[in-house]
Amino acid sequence: MNRQADDWLIDVDSDEPERLMHALAARGWGDGLPLIAPTPERVEAMLATATRDPDEPLAVLQPRRGIVTRRAVAVNAVLAGCAPDVFPVVLTAVRALCRPEVNLRGVNATTHPVAPLVIVHGEIVERAGFNAGAGAFGPGNRSNATVGRAVRLVLLHLAGAQPGSGDAATQGQPSKYTYCVAENGSESPWESYARSRGVDAPSAVTVHCGENPHNVHDQEGDGDPRLIFGKIASAMASLALNNAPISQGEWFVMLGPEHAHSLANAGLERRDIASYLFDHARIPAGTFRRHFSELAWAEWMKLCADDHALPMTEHPDNIRVVVVGGPGKHSSVIPSWGMTRSVTMAVEG
Amino acid sequence: MRIYRPDGDVDTTVARLADPLSSLAGYRVAVLDNGKPNAALLMSHAAEALAARTGATLSLVVKKGPGGRSANAAVPCAPDVFERLRAEADLVITGAADCGSCTAYSVHDTVELERCGIPTVLVTTTRFRPVVAALAAATGLPQIRALVVEHPIGGVDRETLHRRADAACDALIGLFTTATGHTEHGLEDLRTLVASDGADLEMIDFDAATGVMRMRLVIPDAQCAECVMPRATLESIATERLAEHGVRTVEIDDPREAAR
Numbered sequence: 001m002n003r004q005a006d007d008w009l010i011d012v013d014s015d016e017p018e019r020l021m022h023a024l025a026a027r028g029w030g031d032g033l034p035l036i037a038p039t040p041e042r043v044e045a046m047l048a049t050a051t052r053d054p055d056e057p058l059a060v061l062q063p064r065r066g067i068v069t070r071r072a073v074a075v076n077a078v079l080a081g082c083a084p085d086v087f088p089v090v091l092t093a094v095r096a097l098c099r100p101e102v103n104l105r106g107v108n109a110t111t112h113p114v115a116p117l118v119i120v121h122g123e124i125v126e127r128a129g130f131n132a133g134a135g136a137f138g139p140g141n142r143s144n145a146t147v148g149r150a151v152r153l154v155l156l157h158l159a160g161a162q163p164g165s166g167d168a169a170t171q172g173q174p175s176k177y178t179y180c181v182a183e184n185g186s187e188s189p190w191e192s193y194a195r196s197r198g199v200d201a202p203s204a205v206t207v208h209c210g211e212n213p214h215n216v217h218d219q220e221g222d223g224d225p226r227l228i229f230g231k232i233a234s235a236m237a238s239l240a241l242n243n244a245p246i247s248q249g250e251w252f253v254m255l256g257p258e259h260a261h262s263l264a265n266a267g268l269e270r271r272d273i274a275s276y277l278f279d280h281a282r283i284p285a286g287t288f289r290r291h292f293s294e295l296a297w298a299e300w301m302k303l304c305a306d307d308h309a310l311p312m313t314e315h316p317d318n319i320r321v322v323v324v325g326g327p328g329k330h331s332s333v334i335p336s337w338g339m340t341r342s343v344t345m346a347v348e349g
Numbered sequence: 350m351r352i353y354r355p356d357g358d359v360d361t362t363v364a365r366l367a368d369p370l371s372s373l374a375g376y377r378v379a380v381l382d383n384g385k386p387n388a389a390l391l392m393s394h395a396a397e398a399l400a401a402r403t404g405a406t407l408s409l410v411v412k413k414g415p416g417g418r419s420a421n422a423a424v425p426c427a428p429d430v431f432e433r434l435r436a437e438a439d440l441v442i443t444g445a446a447d448c449g450s451c452t453a454y455s456v457h458d459t460v461e462l463e464r465c466g467i468p469t470v471l472v473t474t475t476r477f478r479p480v481v482a483a484l485a486a487a488t489g490l491p492q493i494r495a496l497v498v499e500h501p502i503g504g505v506d507r508e509t510l511h512r513r514a515d516a517a518c519d520a521l522i523g524l525f526t527t528a529t530g531h532t533e534h535g536l537e538d539l540r541t542l543v544a545s546d547g548a549d550l551e552m553i554d555f556d557a558a559t560g561v562m563r564m565r566l567v568i569p570d571a572q573c574a575e576c577v578m579p580r581a582t583l584e585s586i587a588t589e590r591l592a593e594h595g596v597r598t599v600e601i602d603d604p605r606e607a608a609r
Contacts, residue, residue, distance in 0.1 A: 008353045015350050029355055038353045063453060063487040065360040072357035079355055106423040109453030109484070157355040165483035168449030246421070294384040296421045339423040339450070 005055060005071055009040070029157060030079075031149065031177060038078040046074040049087045059098035062105035064160025068094060073154055080150035085128045086143050090150045092205040092347045093118045093180075097151070101341040107209045108161040112242060113173035114209050114337035116155075117252070118148055118180040119322060121194040122203035124347055125182040132182035134326030137213060148178030175212050181324055187257035188323035189264035194344050196270060201346030208252050208320075208342040211241070213332035218259065225266045228259050228331075229276050235333050236281035236312045244283070245292040246338035247301055247314035253277065254332045256325040274319035282309035296338070364490040367466045369526050370440075374404030379438030381430070382412045383455055384420025386503030387510055388445035392472055395496075395514035396442055399521055409437050413458070422451030426458045435465060440525055444472030445502045446481050446495075456484045459493055470524045474500035486562070486596075492536065494524040539587055547573035550587075550601070562591060565602045574605050 012023040015037045024030045036042065047054045047070060054071040061068060070091060077090045097104050097116055107114055120130050131141035138144060160166035169176070183193055190196070194204035214235050221227030232253060236243075243249040253273065255263070263273060286306025288295060295302075298314035313319060320342065325331075370376065378396050382389040389410060396407045411434070412420035415427040426434075434441055441462050446452035455471055462469040471493060473481045478497050485493035498513050540550050549567040564587070568574050578586075580603040587599040 005353075008357065009351045010354050012350055012352055024355075027354075037350065038355060040351065040353065043353055060360050063456075063484050064356075065362075065487060065489075066356060067358045067360060069357060071353075072355075075353040075355045075357075103424065105453050105457070106450035109480075110423065110450035111448045112450070153355065158357055160487055165480060166487065168452065168477070168480050293386045294420060296419065339421060 008075070012037070028162070031152060031156060033149075033177070035079045036081050038075045042078045043071065043074050046077050046082070046084050046087050047071060049084045050074070050091060058095060061098065061155070061159035063109060063166050064158065066158030066160060068098060068154075068158060072158055073150075076153040076157060077146075077150040080146045080153050081142070082146040082150050083128075083142065086130075086147050088347050089118070089120055089124060089128065089147050089203075089205055092345055093147070093151050093207055094154050095348075096205060096207040096343040096345045099343045102207065102209060102343060103340045104159065106339055107337060108155060108159050108167055110337065111168050111170045112337050113169050113171055113176070113211060114340075115173060115175040115179045115212075116151060117175070117208045117210060117334060118151055119193070119206040119208070120147070120180065120182040120203070121185065121192050121206065121344075122201065122347070124203035125185065130180075130182035132184040132186075132324060134328075136181045136184070136324050136326070138178070144180045144182065145178050148175075148180030151180070152176060152178060173212050181254075184257055184323045184325060187260075189260055190270055190321075190323070193320070193322045194346075197344045199344045199346055203347040204344055205347055206322075206342055206344040208250065208334065208336070209340045210250075210252065210334045210336045213254060213334050216331045216333060217329060218331075219329045221259070222262050225263050225268065228262060229273075229280060232331065232333060233277055233281035236277065236335075237283055239283065239287070239291050241335040242338035243312050243335045244288065245294065246296045246336075247298045248296070248318070248341075249313055249336035249338040250318045250320055250342055251277075251313060251336065252334040252342070253319060253321050254324045254334060255321060256328060256331045257323055258327065258329055259331045260323045270321045271316070273321050274316040277319050278311045278313070278316035281312045283312070284308065285310050362489055364460050364464055364488065366490070366492055366494070367463050367468045369468060371526065372403070373399070373440070373522065373525060376405045376439040377408035377437065378405050378440045378442065379409035379411065379434055380407070381426060381434060381441050381443035381458065382410065382420055383422040383444065383451050384412055384414070385422050385445045385447060385451055387505060388447075388472070388502060390507065391498070391502055391510045391514050392442045392444060394511050395472070395517060395521055398515055398518045402518060403522060405440070409433070422448070423454060425454055426461070431461070434462065434467065438467065441467055441469040442472060442496075442521070443469060446471055446473035447477050447500065447502050449480065452477055452480050453484055456481060456488055456493065460485075460488050460490045463490065463493075468494065468525050470494045470496050470521060472496045472498065474498055474502060476500035491562075496521055496524060536591075538590060539583075542586070543577055543583070546576040546578070548577045561598045561600060562587075562596045563600045563602065566604060568604055577605075580606065
């Protein structure tokens with residue numbers, strides 16, 4: 001049952017950062033970094049950017065069975081240091097994570113290091129000051145840093161994804177602190193990623209539960225896309241990832257603008273890039289079979305002989321292309337946790 | 350200074366264990382395999398040992414994926430397999446809860462089977478027992494029937510697994526034939542303790558994130574109020590006894606304090 005919001009008010013003896021952090025940590029709250037006090041005034045300012053009922057139950061987060069409301073998310077956004085203008089992005093990301101295909105219960109609980117990546121698309125990128133350019137994955141930009149952190153605090157506090165109990169990650173990964181980036185729409189040779197997924201809204205958010213970015217460095221491929229592709233494919237063709245035994249897993253190929261333009265100048269669209277990588281990032285079926293006792297494969301893959309080279313996902317559509325970053329010859333690939341699907345949603349309050 | 354707590358409200362619906370059986374003779378035992386390495390091997394051997402000892406029969410060994418053809422440990426049991434278990438088994442052994450997402454979903458499957466009246470034992474390991482305790486409590490079934498074997502299960506030879514399954518047979522039978530599972534052993538002790546003074550304890554909820562368990566002290570006869578231990582003493586004893594189940598703090602609602 002939803003209590004009145006006043007029931008959530010507690011007394012702490014000081015707003016001095018060290019003492020506030022200590023008081024919250026004593027109750028099992030926080031991510032280890034300094035926090036902003038979620039006073040009623042700050043939470044109300046955050047909620048002013050949301051248009052609907054702040055106490056409407058929106059979802060239940062597992063394993064703790066925490067009830068998501070706009071107010072509960074706003075409290076965590078304040079703690080994370082968000083400015084109110086990014087709050088609609090935090091809220092949309094949390095709502096996207098509540099979609100069943102994300103499998104958040106598994107994402108939170110697994111020993112795998114998975115963290116939800118939040119990708120921001122559209123006009124809100126510039127309006128709310130997200131960094132889509134140089135160093136977009138961090139550090140240094142408040143909107144990117146605090147949105148990713150707010151999502152993590154929601155998972156810690158509402159979902160109960162506490163290391164060692166609700167989150168059994170063997171090692172974890174740095175992106176579990178914060179993991180948010182913006183699509184570089186102005187330097188992308190293609191339409192917005194969100195629009196390519198059928199979300200035709202001024203601003204949108206994608207969530208993808210995966211690993212840290214794996215870097216792809218190529219200085220040579222400007223005139224020959226095959227050199228860039230070869231390096232991306234080699235970063236994908238690994239037995240060490242959950243994408244190896246789980247064929248439904250997606251890949252996010254985060255192209256730097258220079259690599260994106262090299263590929264676009266060769267006449268390639270997103271689907272061509274996905275097709276090429278589907279065709280070239282491959283490992284023989286027998287190698288998979290030797291390394292895994294249980295393979296969560298599409299039925300067609302089970303029919304393939306041991307010497308047949310299989311792709312790193314069951315369908316080219318699972319290879320997703322987004323343009324991110326600034327000048328330079330670096331891109332990255334973000335493997336999936338596996339039993340999860342990305343979600344793209346229009347930003348809403 | 351006043352601030353909002355960041356953990357909001359929780360759904361506190363509580364699940365119940367299915368009724369235990371006084372004897373297992375004639376009952377059908379099924380093994381629900383989540384596909385973790387060696388899980389089926391360990392659980393099938395344990396089920397055979399249980400059948401040989403009790404007169405139960407091993408009726409089904411099935412993977413949890415659609416049609417029972419495959420298993421992915423990181424999703425719930427497929428609905429068709431769940432229905433097959435309801436039709437073909439009276440008791441279920443499931444697992445292995447020896448990683449994170451597989452533990453989360455094995456706990457989920459166990460709770461759902463118990464809700465349907467099927468006593469279900471979840472096989473976990475010494476290293477993942479605290480995760481089972483935390484997730485079971487968060488799911489509303491802290492008394493889950495958990496069979497704890499040595500960690501790990503994957504990568505262990507067949508003979509060792511058989512030995513562990515044989516050694517766990519008494520505990521396995523006990524989990525099906527007693528009303529109390531995992532955490533409930535601790536809770537039952539506490540209830541016995543206060544029962545001698547005419548009182549009872551009920552669990553209200555458990556927050557796995559903070560390790561806080563809330564209980565309610567029930568004193569049916571007002572004349573007993575002064576016989577029962579003070580709240581602070583009870584909380585201290587309860588916290589100590591439930592520590593191994595992932596409980597860090599016990600808070601007891603005491604009707605004697607409200608009356609003042």
